[in-house]
Amino acid sequence: MANFSYDDVSSYTLDDADEAALLAAQDECTFIWSNREGWPVGVIMSYVWHEGAFWLSVSSLRVRVAAVLRDPRVSVCVTSRGTEIRASQTVTYKGHCEVFSDAETKAWFLPALAERLRPGNPTAQAQFVALNDTENRRVLKVTPVQRIGFDGRKMAQATKAARE
Secondary structure, X not given: OOOOOOOOOHHHOOOHHHHHHHHHHOOEEEEEEEOOOXXXXXXXXXXXXXXXXXXXXXXXXXXHXXXXXXXXXXXXXXXXXXXXXXXXXXXXXXXXXXXEOOHHHHHHHHHHHHHHHOOOOHHHHHHHHHHHOOOOEEEEEEEEEEXXXXXXXXXXXXXXXXXO
16 A cells, blocks of 8 residues: 555546436535635535536525626535435536526426425425425526546545555
8 A cells, every 4th residue: 555545536536327326316416606705605405407407496585696697607516425325426516507587497497396305295396386486486507517526436446455
């Protein structure tokens, strides 16, 4: 193990199939934007991964809406924690955020989010949609432009091999 270290973890990237499984298994991400002073700020949000983009729901009363209208550069981080995926996996995306308030976007997105968060419970899904389908409801679409993936299984295998 003399030459082995964790200084460079770039070879432990997340493969495409594992990334797809992670995005399907997890329903929460950390959404990160910059405030007026340029500080990064993040919150945990539920999401739907659809057609190569993250779709999220937020009230226009939240400061992140004005922030992304001012500067649409954001980041989204997803981790395997809390899912049935046993491996430590993460993926972080840099992306551009668009804000939608139209009825057509809300009409497909809110039921999709309700299904994701309340699977198999049509009554809870309908209540979720009713509570969120308001005049102030906005839908954020984050289109990734760069990704950084990490697969802890690869790191564990490399560590094991270095010990042998």
